[in-house]
Amino acid sequence: MEKYLISFLGRTPKNDGSYRTTVYQMPEGPSQPLAYFGYLLQERMQPDSMVILGTCGSMWDGLLDDMAIPDDIKNPLIEGLLEAVDEQRVTQEMLDHVMASIEPHTPCRYQLLLIPFARTETEQLTMLQVIANAIPDQAEVVLDITHSFRHLPMMALAAMQYLQAIKPEVRVTQLCYGEYNDDTKQGHYVDLSGLLHIQQWINAASLAEHTGDLTEVADLLSNSTLGSDLTKASFYMSVHRSDQARNPLKKVRQALETESLNSAAALLKPVLLQKTAWVNESYIFQRQSAQATHAMQRKDYLRATIYAFEAYLTRKVRESGAHPGQESNYQVRKEVQKSLDDDRPFRKTAEGECYLLLRNLRNALAHGDKGTQADVQQLLNDQARLESKLQHILDQLLA
Incomplete structure (x- = not known):
């Protein structure tokens, strides 16, 4: 995988016809005096x-001054x-000529x-596209934000996020800044x-919030004691085996309450505790109902119907009293x-109608079709009606 260093070139005041040279304190010691931190x-x-x-007005001429x-x-x-x-009319054709001329010597x-x-949204999007076009699908990227207009570092960070979104195999490994101290007339290397x-x-927190998927959180915690349990639980959740996910998630919650998470991991503690609170419910019906409610909040209608249907069956088994603990x-x-399904009088009640509609919705969503029932077809063509009806079903069957 090739390494790419992305750096900006600003338009700063010139001293004696060139950039101001600076000695930077680098991790390995003082640098040689140079004007351009990217070098x-x-x-x-x-x-x-x-x-x-x-x-078009950046110091392209000054860039060449220090080039070997x-x-x-x-x-x-x-x-x-x-x-x-000087006239701020540098063109890409001029820069292409420079690149062709220096290539054999660098x-x-x-x-x-x-x-x-x-300065505008259109120009900002253009900048993102320029950066994306410069980096291949697989690359290690280091970003230097030292020499640029003050708003461009924010754009650069957004560009890195965009780059990784459209090219998942690009790894942005470092963000660097050459800080200049006007009092000491020296610079300092800052690792951002x-x-x-x-x-x-x-x-990872956003993914967990909007999809319930904790796999990215598990990956980021892979070196901690929580990582393996969260990975195991995430797998069980992905295959709808929430009961098997419960024990590893209990361990995760216990660790969150007793351990101090390092650095950025601490940011996810509230999210993890919130998303796994259902494991503390005493009964299977309550845990399944909580998951159905969370899925509805995320507008994940497939999981909402699956968990709601299972929760309702769990409730009916428990209420029957015929199979304790089963x-x-x-x-x-x-x-x-x-x-x-066979109880005709029940199917004519309000509860029975909700049950049948939930069953048919679950089947239609699970199979990826609109179902054969007219009421299901109508709901699956109208998100607002689907959401309203499904919430009504959950209120009636899981309350």
């Missing part, structure tokens, strides 16, 4: 390709850019790419990679369901 990162990280993003290429190549290129930079590939000022980790946790027995549940 320090290039030397330190040895990327296969360096993507430099700038506007022969003067007979460098100087004509600088001269060709001076006027265009240790890594360069992509010098023109971006808009990102924690923002990337925080975003991973936020994404609420999960498959054969017992089938017998109870058959008795409900």
